[in-house]
Amino acid sequence: MQDFIHWLQAPGLNHFLIISGILFSLGVFAILTRRNAIMVLMGIELVLNAANINFIAFSRYITNTLDGQVIAIFVIILAAAEAAIALAIVLNIFQNFNTVNVDELNQLRD
Amino acid sequence: MNFLGIGTLSWITFLPILGMIAVLLLPKENRNAIRWTALAITFLQLVAAAFIFFNFNRGLAGINTVEGMQFVEKVSWINIKGVPWFGKIYVEYFLGVDGLSVPMVLLTALISFVAVIASWNIEKAFKGYMVMLLLLDTGMMGVFVSLDFFLFYVFWEVMLLPMYFLIGIWGGPRREYAAIKFFLYTLLGSVLMLLAIIALYFSVTIPDPTTGEKIYTFNMLAMMNPANFEPGSLLAGTSTYWRYLAYIALFIGFAIKVPVFPFHTWLPDAHVEAPTAISVILAGVLLKMGTYGLLRIGYPMFPDAANHYSWALAVLAFINIVYGALCAMAQKDFKKLIAYSSVSHMGVVLLGMSAMNTQGMLGAVFQMFNHGTITAMLFLIVGVIYDRAHTRDLDAFGGLAITMPKYTGIMTVAFFAALGLPGLSGFISEAFSFLGAFQTHRYITIASTLGIVLTAAYMLWTLQRVFLGQPNEKWAGLPDINGRELAALVPLAIITLWLGVYPSTMLDIMTTSVNHLVEFVKQGGAAVAMLPK
């Protein structure tokens, strides 16, 4: 108990990692459960953020270089691209099927 | 020999690629632009080939010496150092021609040109067709000019794919079957050849051009020099078990293309299903690659094995000649008949090659060229009749000589050239092949002369069934051969006639190289001095 409080008082690598872990799980949960494609997208964003936190945390505490951050930048870039494309697809699907519920989209042709 | 700093051979090889790109950029509705582009490109290629023909130094032999090669282009292409357990990969972009390849280059250019004319009115996906045709053209030309085994293999495979599509998409009713069959057969051949190549690669080393340390190489000429074989490597020494094995693998690889007897069944299907122009290319050029490869690679790299198996080659040649002729005789389908006649005629090439002497090999190379032109004519002729009557059944016709006199005239030339009538080129090459082979394999050759009679028999029988007799009123309305078809046929006919009367035009190109090759093989590949001019 004592050392747990002690641990709480000194936020370090583990803390960040655990945050990211929880964030990750939340994202996954969104992806798993929501029917709305856009929600799924948001979940993915969460997951990516969690990953980024890990990158930066490790580069900060372990390697002590900036590589992790650079990677994170790339992740962000890709996230942006991915979001754009995904949303475009969602819109397109919506136009064709008039729904965005992933569980109703079991066919790629119209 | 350079134009825009690019060598003639690169031009002649990659012109079709340029044409292909041009065609790709054209709108597919504009058929005229497409066909004229293709025609212009192939014509330029023909001009380049003529340029090579006229500037070719007949005194140089080539075969195994780079000094003897002409129009050489040699630059380092792939050069990767320190590959694990592989050392250094060093591949050269190495082009060059000698007396063996120049006739084939001419033939390829000529046949491609004719093929474009012949495919003037393809309905289905015209643009794609022309693209494939031009790509195929590059592949074929590359095979004949490349002197680096890696490059050779690349071109060999490049040629395979468009052919597959050309048969499989633009072919006849059973096109898928034929295409797959052709593809699998050829692939099997390629695999065996690849094995041989790898075996050679790991046996031959040359000093690195830059550093001088020993490196593996794909250079064909280096592979021909026994001194370059690493002692103790797989293919070192002479007449070893592994050398024979490698030669056989190589031989089968090429034999499938020729095609030699047990591996020939892809040919009738492919020829019958393929559209006319493609049959022309198949018979005119592709079949030659097998024999060319054997002469360019099999013989000089494995002279011991080549000598050891020459009798077997002669026997196979005999089978090809007689068996092919008999099969042709039994056919009801015009195109199938021509296809089997190709089997028979390529047998003559093999016979000449098995002779291991000047007349025979000269006859073989010359027969390769002549068979190219003559069979091209035959297939064009079948195409003409098929376009009009939409059937190839030999018994469905009769009396066409009256309805289509011009057509009959040119067809007669082709048929008699095919059955080896003196005064037409086919005879000379056949006669030389036999003359040569007789000195080496006496009785097999005498037996093979039977083929001459059989060929005459089935050719004349066909001629009689289709063209002579009472005109079949069903085809009374057939229009005679038109200008475009004549444009495709007449040049070939003239060449056939000219070479029949004065063959030296072509033979002078080959003799030096062939003599050198014969000497080289006879000496078992021991370093042979260039023969005096």
Place this chain on the structure above:
Amino acid sequence: MSPETIIQLSVVILLLPLLGFTLLIFFNKRLPRQGDWLETGILFLALALSLVVFAVKMVSYRHETFQATFTWVNFGNVPGFGPMKLELGIMVDNLVAIMLVVVNVVSALVHLFSIGYMHGDVRYGRYFAYLGIFTFSMLGIVITNNFWMMYVFWELVGLSSYLLIGHWFEKKSASDAAKKAFVVNRVGDIGMFTGIMILFATFHTFTFSTIFESMQSGNIPLGSEAWLTAAGILIFCGAIGKSAQFPLHVWLPDAMEGPTPVSALIHAATMVAAGVYLIARAFPMMTADALMFIAYIGAITAFISATIAIAQNDIKKVLAYSTVSQLGYMVMGLGVGAYTAGFFHLVTHAMFKAGLFLGSGSVIHAMHHALHHAGDHHTDPQDIRNMGGLRSKMPITFWTFLIYTLAISGIPFTSGFLSKDEILAGTLAFGSLTGHKIIPIIGFFVAGLTAFYMFRLVIVVFFGEHNDHHRIEAVRESPKTMTIPLMVFAALSFFAFYSPNPFGAASGWFFDAIHRPESVVPLAVAAVGIETFEEALHHSHSLAMILSLTVAGLGILIAFTTYYWKKISADAVADKLKPLHTFFLNKWYFDEFYEWMFVGGTKGLARAYAWFDNRIIDGIVNGVGSWTKAITLGTRQNWEEGSIASIFYLGITGVISLYVGWIAGAAMMPFGASLGTMVGYGMLGLAVAGLTFFLFYVGVGGFDNSIVDGLVNATAYLAGFLGLLTRRVQTGKVQTYLAFVILGVMVFFLWFR
């Protein structure tokens, strides 16, 4: 005139007809009269030139031989031989000079005749073009100085013969005959080509003189006299084909399907004589055995065809078989060593046989028009039984025809008498020297037969009265273009052109110009020398003359008693010798035999091979394909249930699996195992076998589907059961699979930490 000029003139003579052909084949439609005047004119020009060459050669250069060669192919520096060239060229000796004249005379006159005979034919112009190329090739054969060009032109005359026989190709019989002629000739030609190969393999040249010189210096083909003889006989095979010698004589009678002038030119006078010319050319390299072979072939041919000729009723068929028999004579003459006589007979026979054919052509022409005029289209205008009494109708034809007949029967004062007599004398000499008496016997017997059937022809066609008059009342004498050639040939059938002495040619210019060449083969295998032969010839000469006159007279007598005075009924005789007669009438059943033996055999073989190719070889190829598929897909997807292939496949695989099972079970069984163990291992083996067979049955792919995939699914079900207690596992939902992924990752985490 200088030798150069002679050579140049000969080249011009050679090329003129080719020029005519080239012009006519392309422009015959555009030229007036389809250009017959052009071709004919060219031929007469060539004739004039060849006469000049002949005269000059005979007068000034009787004993020289002129050659002119050029390098045709340069083989370069051939390994193990050194520089090698193929020299081709032409030569002019007496043989050539004479042949040039003969060929051009016959050809020119036939051209002239054709203008009348072929008048209004569908392919009139093309016909003359073909005549042109034939003349060119024939002259080529004559004028060449090497075997190569000989073979080339040899085939080319074959081609022109093919084209001309098939001139009326609408008729099936015509195109058949053309094809037959070409193919049968090819059979002979490959023999000839093989001979040439043998010579080339040793001498590396084709030129006659070079080969013969090298032979004389003791260098024989492939170093063995057997090969030398073989070379001789094989070269002679070419002659067997072209000169329609037994056993390849079958094509010549069918060749009569061509227009009659063509028969006269090609199949009587010139082309068929080319074989004889070839023997004459190759004579020096013939060994005794080869010559014996040649002599016997000639004799057999002469006999067989003479017997056939007796029974024929088609006027052209009779002449055709008489031609074959006369060619047999020439070949026999050369074979026995009567070189000059044989060649002499070639020349004289060319003249009167061409005349005979043209005469028959004139008759057929007249008959055809008469029948046409009478509106009769059923009667065959060539059947002699429909003729008779034409003597008064067409006198010129009759008289000329009679002269030819006398000549061919060997009656004195005709050219035929001179040549035939010499040949028979030669055979007698040969018989006395070698003891082969059968040859002279055949010779004289055939001479009698010849006289008989030729006079039978004359009597039946021209004498007597015709059974119904109106049929032939319209028969008229043929036009001048046709009768003039007849008269010229008739004139040329008199002895005066060849020798001042009507009873011996030896004193004539011909025998002075043509001498039997010295043999170049080793003495051991050479035929009897010239001197010995001349000696024997001298002895047998008078005997030969008497005998030949007797048999000829006998033949003529029988002919008259049978067909003119009708003392003997031909039909009665025919009935009495029924089998023999039908045998002759059906040409000894050669055609039937060949049709059955070779044509049928080849076609059958072809079908068999095609079947083999289609079913066996291709079957193996496709079989490999479908078996590969079977092993991957299993039988069910590959073949329909219970198809032969599938049963076969299952059988094989069953055996294999049993074997595998045996290996697994029995082979692994330890020695001396207890019964229980054995049973256990047996069970194991059976299980393995069953598994293997199941594997084969469903195929690897099937195995993949049913077993491997099954396992995967099982895990999935398991995971689904563990992870989420729902049955919705195989829903195609991304989330579900993502869930599995996550589970998997977790498992890994926990595993590897």
Place this chain on the structure above:
Amino acid sequence: MVLYNLAFYFFSLITLASASVVVFSKNIVHSAFALLFTFFGVAGLYVLMMADFLAITQILIYIGGIMVLILFGVMLTNRTIDVQIRTGSIQTFPAMLIVAALAGTLVGIFWSTDWKISPTAIGFEKTAPEIGKMLLTNYLLPFEIASIVLLVALIGAAMIARREKKA
């Protein structure tokens, strides 16, 4: 130090709380806006890890770009009036189980692993110039590729989203 702790817990709280809103809220618009706060919190955490440049980037791109995108998506695909705006969820219970397990695993592992924290881990002075250098030296190729990817994404998105006439 205390300040640091406070900042850390503050941002973590924001992040996780808003993230849970994102995940559990039935109303998609709410989730969208909550996501905004999540990103903000994460940015804060970046700052705490001395990744100032990244924090800025995060705010700029995510909050400035992606959020807008997502909001557009929401607005375009849900007629805000109708009930569709409440988005249903599926398999909640099993997912719950899985995610719980996942979270447990992750946290457990993060917790129990003893990380080789480098003693000299004092963090960085100013990161932007360094990152710039690295982007244009070691990471040049990925950088270029990324730019191309972005371009492609731009064009592709435009292409796909284009509402073509139903033929």
